[in-house]
Amino acid sequence: MILEAAILQVKTGTETEFEETFRRASAIISSMKGYIFHELQRCMEAEGKYLLLVQWETLEDHTVGFRQSPQYQEWKELLHHFYDPFPTVEHFEKVTL
Structure with a gap:
């Protein structure tokens, strides 16, 4: 399993609309394979700043299965105009201690 992490900086004044739209967009991502x-x-410290965490079965489920899908185009259309700057997305794997 991998964890996708993205810091989302949402344009000032659009936070409420972003959160409402994100609720709708959640159905898209949660329907994807993996x-x-x-x-x-x-x-709590920085206005308009969010942390998105998504757990996937494999890296490819996110980078190929989701990002190269028609559903991603819908996700992108719903959400990407809220961000400034565009977020950096990173992937993490659990360290066994």
Whole structure:
């Protein structure tokens, strides 16, 4: 399993609309092959800053299965205009201790 992490900086004044739209967009990502869970966290110190975490079965489920799908185009149309700057997305794997 891998964890996708993205810091989302949402344009000032659009936070409420972003959160409402994100709720609708959640149905898209949660329907994808390899999806396990996701959560969106709002930063307490910085206005308009969010942390998106998505767990996938494999890296390819996100980078190929989701990002190269028609569903991603819909996700992109719903959400990408809220971001400034565009977020950096990174992937993490669990370290066994």
